[in-house]
Amino acid sequence: MALERTGNGYLVDPTIWTEEIMHEMAKEDDIELTESMVGQIMSAREYFEENSSVPPI
Numbered sequence: 001m002a003l004e005r006t007g008n009g010y011l012v013d014p015t016i017w018t019e020e021i022m023h024e025m026a027k028e029d030d031i032e033l034t035e036s037m038v039g040q041i042m043s044a045r046e047y048f049e050e051n052s053s054v055p056p057i
Contacts, residue, residue: 003028017045 003025004012011017011025022041026033033041047055
């Protein structure tokens, strides 16, 4: 599956995000996700859904 992403690696259309897409993006970027990483991503997604912006880091 080819995902349309910005130059910074974000999804062009963030509304299509799913856990499956999270794993596909990690695979495309040659990243093996740990349980801790998945937890952090899920927290960031929750913040994004509530605030319509990425969390401050």
